[in-house]
Amino acid sequence: MGHDRYDVIIVGSGPAGSTAAKICAENNLTVALIEKGEFPGSKNMFGGSIFRAALEEIVPDFLEKAPIERKVVREVLFFMEADSIVEMGFTSYKFAQPPYNTFTVIRSRFDRWLAGIAEKAGAHLMNSTLVEDLIYEKESPFSGRKVAGVILEDGRKIYSDVVILAEGAMADLTRKAGLRKKYSADLFTLYVKELIALPEEVINARFNLERDEGMNIGMVGYPTAGAIGKGGIWVNKDTISIIVGAYLNQLIKNGLNPYQLLCRLKEHPAIQRLIQGGKTVQYMSKIIPKGGYDNIAELYDDGIIVTGDAAMLVSGRHGTDAAMLSGKYAAETVIQAKAKGDFSKKTLSAYEGKINSSFFYKNLKINRRAADYYKKYPDADFLISKILNEITFEFFKEDNKTQEEKLQMMFEKLRHIQPLTKSVKDFYNAALNWRFY
Amino acid sequence: MQMSAFDKNKENPLQHVRIKLAEKSHIKIKDKNTCIDNCENKPCTYYCPGRVFSWSGEKQAIIVDYSRCIECGACPWGCPYDNIYWEFPPGGYGVHYEI
Numbered sequence: 001m002g003h004d005r006y007d008v009i010i011v012g013s014g015p016a017g018s019t020a021a022k023i024c025a026e027n028n029l030t031v032a033l034i035e036k037g038e039f040p041g042s043k044n045m046f047g048g049s050i051f052r053a054a055l056e057e058i059v060p061d062f063l064e065k066a067p068i069e070r071k072v073v074r075e076v077l078f079f080m081e082a083d084s085i086v087e088m089g090f091t092s093y094k095f096a097q098p099p100y101n102t103f104t105v106i107r108s109r110f111d112r113w114l115a116g117i118a119e120k121a122g123a124h125l126m127n128s129t130l131v132e133d134l135i136y137e138k139e140s141p142f143s144g145r146k147v148a149g150v151i152l153e154d155g156r157k158i159y160s161d162v163v164i165l166a167e168g169a170m171a172d173l174t175r176k177a178g179l180r181k182k183y184s185a186d187l188f189t190l191y192v193k194e195l196i197a198l199p200e201e202v203i204n205a206r207f208n209l210e211r212d213e214g215m216n217i218g219m220v221g222y223p224t225a226g227a228i229g230k231g232g233i234w235v236n237k238d239t240i241s242i243i244v245g246a247y248l249n250q251l252i253k254n255g256l257n258p259y260q261l262l263c264r265l266k267e268h269p270a271i272q273r274l275i276q277g278g279k280t281v282q283y284m285s286k287i288i289p290k291g292g293y294d295n296i297a298e299l300y301d302d303g304i305i306v307t308g309d310a311a312m313l314v315s316g317r318h319g320t321d322a323a324m325l326s327g328k329y330a331a332e333t334v335i336q337a338k339a340k341g342d343f344s345k346k347t348l349s350a351y352e353g354k355i356n357s358s359f360f361y362k363n364l365k366i367n368r369r370a371a372d373y374y375k376k377y378p379d380a381d382f383l384i385s386k387i388l389n390e391i392t393f394e395f396f397k398e399d400n401k402t403q404e405e406k407l408q409m410m411f412e413k414l415r416h417i418q419p420l421t422k423s424v425k426d427f428y429n430a431a432l433n434w435r436f437y
Numbered sequence: 438m439q440m441s442a443f444d445k446n447k448e449n450p451l452q453h454v455r456i457k458l459a460e461k462s463h464i465k466i467k468d469k470n471t472c473i474d475n476c477e478n479k480p481c482t483y484y485c486p487g488r489v490f491s492w493s494g495e496k497q498a499i500i501v502d503y504s505r506c507i508e509c510g511a512c513p514w515g516c517p518y519d520n521i522y523w524e525f526p527p528g529g530y531g532v533h534y535e536i
Contacts, residue, residue: 130528282534287514
């Protein structure tokens, strides 16, 4: 049975929450880590892979303990048409050696493991517990209201000096605290995923991998049927994660159902043979907060800090690591605040300083306008994919033509799809946008 | 494009999801009339990856089947009239991923 008072309450035991809980507990703070699911990770989904650099900062010896599926040695980008693919890829066998680079994981295993580390450090994990609201107190007639704890769904109250919100994309409490205002379909991407089981040796043969080497395929063009989004495959130990998704407002505008897009992708001749004979063992779906720099939440207030997805700290493919690092910064801030005995907005502002100097925040800032081009030309990726496939088709097609005639035909194709200047702009902007994909 | 993915002759993806069903629905249509008067396309009937929402011509209303919800979180933000109320199911209930 838990207590009704802790130094810090953390709402959500995903990567951000468990990281914060571990660090706070290690520094002798009393910690309640509250999870709505039956166990941490039981409601979580991503592509996906985790990145060494961030995880190593939080759990230095993670390699021996973490439930890693595979070590990623190959990253491939598919530009897809209905019956052809232009591939761009990179394989490094350096990434097959320590310290490795990125790792495929399954969240119901990974999140549970990370929360277990927080528990071992002394955090009190409360599963199957939904937080309903925040408790406020007024410290003096002259000060504003300060967050002083949480109210659970059964009405029970738990008090703390500070609450760290790590509640994920829906961010109910963040909104109730007035720290995040704008929520609309253009700020979220919606992804669906299937986990498809196949024997390990079949996976290795199909993807040209050995032992625990893994890979990731990103897909543009065909998978999203004209909406701004992506498809993807992550190779796990004995399962394959296949996902597809796009901006929610684009799915709606184009009349698309994400599951239907997934079925269509699975039937693509190139994908079909990768997953053939596999058995679907899990279907899942999640929104990703992709509002960018302009929609990052207010990160703190008196007695409260917001981390991870709840704060919209997602930059390109960096979501889980940004979450873990924000959890770390939140914990460091709270530990300092505890030492001072002051959990006011002023003291907690140190958290913002740490976020502002992080690589993911700086990338979000640099890419502030990158999405604008896509908002203006939502079909840019689709057109790039089409151009690349049609030109490459002409290039490889044998038809007894001279080099000059071939070149002429390729130019014809290019001009036929759209004006040349627009294509140049599309490629330029795509390159800018993909920098941090 | 055909919306055939959830047809009877196709595989139902929800058979691959474990949901511990709560007694009460965690999803509500705020105002029935908004769906009738303002919403022409009824996008909730197609963007929801669990097909929670369907239009009943007979009842002239969106039917909500919360037992199909996989908690993706899209519906409240996707509704063009902000007419869907969604909250998490009670602690320990709802979608459960474990492999």
